[in-house]
Amino acid sequence: xxxxxxxxxxxxxxxxxxxxxxxxxxxxxxxxxxxxxxxxxxxxxxxxxxxxxxxxxxxxxxxxxxxxxxxxxxxxxxxxxxxxxxxxxxxxxxxxxxxxxxxxxxxxxxxxxxxxxxxxxxxxxxxxxxxxxxxxxxxxxxxxxxxxxxxxxxxxxxxxxxxxxxxxxxxxxxxxxxxxxxxxxxxxxxxxxxxxxxxxxxxxxxxxxxxxxxxxxxxxxxxxxxxxxxxxxxxxxxxxxxxxxxxxxxxxxxxxxxxxxxxxxxxxxxxxxxxxxxxxxxxxxxxxxxxxxxxxxxxxxxxxx
Amino acid sequence: xxxxxxxxxxxxxxxxxxxxxxxxxxxxxxxxxxxxxxxxxxxxxxxxxxxxxxxxxxxxxxxxxxxxxxxxxxxxxxxxxxxxxxxxxxxxxxxxxxxxxxxxxxxxxxxxxxxxxxxxxxx
Numbered sequence: 001x002x003x004x005x006x007x008x009x010x011x012x013x014x015x016x017x018x019x020x021x022x023x024x025x026x027x028x029x030x031x032x033x034x035x036x037x038x039x040x041x042x043x044x045x046x047x048x049x050x051x052x053x054x055x056x057x058x059x060x061x062x063x064x065x066x067x068x069x070x071x072x073x074x075x076x077x078x079x080x081x082x083x084x085x086x087x088x089x090x091x092x093x094x095x096x097x098x099x100x101x102x103x104x105x106x107x108x109x110x111x112x113x114x115x116x117x118x119x120x121x122x123x124x125x126x127x128x129x130x131x132x133x134x135x136x137x138x139x140x141x142x143x144x145x146x147x148x149x150x151x152x153x154x155x156x157x158x159x160x161x162x163x164x165x166x167x168x169x170x171x172x173x174x175x176x177x178x179x180x181x182x183x184x185x186x187x188x189x190x191x192x193x194x195x196x197x198x199x200x201x202x203x204x205x206x207x208x209x210x211x212x213x214x215x216x217x218x219x220x221x222x223x224x225x226x227x228x229x230x231x232x233x234x235x236x237x238x239x240x241x242x243x244x245x246x247x248x249x250x251x252x253x254x255x256x257x258x259x260x261x262x263x264x265x266x267x268x269x270x271x272x273x274x275x276x277x278x279x280x281x282x283x284x285x286x287x288x289x290x291x292x293x294x295x296x297x298x299x300x301x302x303x304x305x
Numbered sequence: 306x307x308x309x310x311x312x313x314x315x316x317x318x319x320x321x322x323x324x325x326x327x328x329x330x331x332x333x334x335x336x337x338x339x340x341x342x343x344x345x346x347x348x349x350x351x352x353x354x355x356x357x358x359x360x361x362x363x364x365x366x367x368x369x370x371x372x373x374x375x376x377x378x379x380x381x382x383x384x385x386x387x388x389x390x391x392x393x394x395x396x397x398x399x400x401x402x403x404x405x406x407x408x409x410x411x412x413x414x415x416x417x418x419x420x421x422x423x424x425x426x427x428x
Contacts, residue, residue: 015424052350053346053347053350054346054347054348054349054350054351054352054354055350055351056310056314056351056354075342076342076344076347077344077346077347078347079310079347079351081310081311081314083420085421087417090417091415091417094306094416094417100340100342101341101342102306102339102341102396103306104306104307104308104310104311105306105417106311106315106417106418106420107417107418107419107420107421108419108420108421109421109422111427112318112420112421112422112427113318114315114316114317114318114411114420115314115315115316115318116314116315116316116327116356117316119314119354120314121354
């Protein structure tokens with residue numbers, strides 16, 4: 001049975017709303033969530049493999065830190081520092097990849113900027129910004145990423161959840177959500193259930209589905225999602241009933257909406273093209289963007305002439 | 306973990322605190338030394354990214370005075386080993402980091418720094 005995604009209307013103070021419908025939930029489900037998040041997505045692995053040795057980066061919303069040990073073929077050639085709002089997930093992220101190596105993780109908010117400006121060479125933000133409940137806050141989060149990386153050579157890769165889910169996704173999306181009558185779809189605020197068995201924090205085959213994806217290079221990888229047998233089954237489950245946690249997501253409507261949170265050229269520090277001071281002109285290029293398996297992504301690169 | 310590789314990046318971001326907010330000063334800290342894999346290629350590439358004065362000051366606060374006041378021109382193995390130790394093998398497990406400008410205190414617990422701000426402190 002597909003995961004039932006239910007539309008919601010964001011209410012209250014967005015900070016309080018996210019505390020209740022995002023932060024508190026990840027604190028609660030951290031070990032189970034982490035056990036289902038272990039395979040890096042190919043575009044992201046490729047991005048991290050393309051970085052020069054000696055670069056330092058930020059993973060904004062690192063979760064269980066699964067990208068911190070990458071690139072696997074050149075371990076230790078770059079350092080990625082993980083930032084997350086969930087202390088319990090960071091407890092897992094610090095040992096991401098297993099073995100003796102430990103990772104650097106920082107407890108913080110993606111809306112903050114606890115760094116020297118431009119200190120990082122690169123940043124990634126994977127499946128994080130869609131947990132922010134207003135457009136303005138999503139935009140600030142992207143701005144913070146841009147401010148964290150070098151204005152001269154910084155690179156960043158951002159992934160968010162798309163309203164267009166692939167055919168392999170087990171989630172069912174109510175049809176009115178794809179309404180794009182005005183041609184300017186603004187995405188959809190939804191709850192996505194996470195089912196936590198009361199019997200065990202470990203994933204059970206019966207409570208999950210798995211899907212196999214092709215990454216275009218012939219190999220396959222899996223990502224698993226907890227599946228709610230019944231979205232109305234929203235109890236804290238004192239008996240054997242699984243507990244269902246409804247996580248808030250903003251499903252992005254189209255790549256364009258991700259472009260909107262990246263901002264206008266003015267906001268991106270691009271100077272006027274007729275400026276006589278052509279030297280030291282800085283800007284940001286979009287290297288690639290697109291939809292991949294239920295997500296929109298964008299890769300940017302900063303430059304200075 | 307707060308190792309000096311991370312400390313060299315962290316800055317205070319409390320409301321209105323935009324200058325002299327780096328480097329944060331360690332306070333009441335406990336450290337642990339743990340070996341990490343030596344990767345000279347990473348270090349050579351990383352050196353230009355380091356705020357060197359902040360690194361040597363922080364290392365001194367942690368009791369390590371092995372680094373020169375300026376990075377040497379010759380990056381020999383002996384120097385790289387020392388740099389590796391300072392950046393990646395000294396773990397600050399408990400204590401705090403204090404902003405030199407506004408005095409904001411960022412606690413470190415179980416090796417994880419808490420850089421969260423209360424809502425009224427967010428700039």
